[in-house]
Amino acid sequence: MAAAAAEQQQFYLLLGNLLSPDNVVRKQAEETYENIPGQSKITFLLQAIRNTTAAEEARQMAAVLLRRLLSSAFDEVYPALPSDVQTAIKSELLMIIQMETQSSMRKKVCDIAAELARNLIGVY
Numbered sequence: 001m002a003a004a005a006a007e008q009q010q011f012y013l014l015l016g017n018l019l020s021p022d023n024v025v026r027k028q029a030e031e032t033y034e035n036i037p038g039q040s041k042i043t044f045l046l047q048a049i050r051n052t053t054a055a056e057e058a059r060q061m062a063a064v065l066l067r068r069l070l071s072s073a074f075d076e077v078y079p080a081l082p083s084d085v086q087t088a089i090k091s092e093l094l095m096i097i098q099m100e101t102q103s104s105m106r107k108k109v110c111d112i113a114a115e116l117a118r119n120l121i122g123v124y
Contacts, residue, residue, distance in 0.1 A: 011044040015058040018065075033065075038077035041069055046092055049109065056102065063108035067115050074119040090116070 017029035036044070048054060048062035069077060078086065093113045100106040 008044060008047055011048065012054060012058060015048060015061050016055070019057055019061055038069065038073055039081060042066065042077065042081070042089065045069070046089065050092070050096060056105070059105060060108060063105065063112060067108070067112045070112065070115045070119060078119065
């Protein structure tokens with residue numbers, strides 16, 4: 001469990017670096033992000049979005065990245081997830097939409113849910 005928390009903490013640092021105005025730091029963060037397996041990205045991004053104690057910019061960046069992941073790499077990532085994980089992701093997104101107090105963040109999560117639905121309609 002401690003390892004998972006440490007990995008999530010590293011991911012928050014990565015999100016912060018993706019927002020960095022320093023081109024070198026941001027470029028390095030982008031390369032690191034690209035090397036994370038898709039299934040792990042979904043997990044880390046959802047946890048970041050759910051964490052209301054995290055910096056708002058990091059949460060919003062996580063939401064944008066998750067929507068992009070579902071729009072650009074859906075076929076590689078989502079179908080490979082176990083069905084219980086797919087169901088958990090759908091439930092989690094709906095729960096976040098209900099619980100989110102920031103309207104801009106809620107809109108971003110709605111965009112993620114819409115992107116997921118769009119892809120699922122094309123699959124089934």
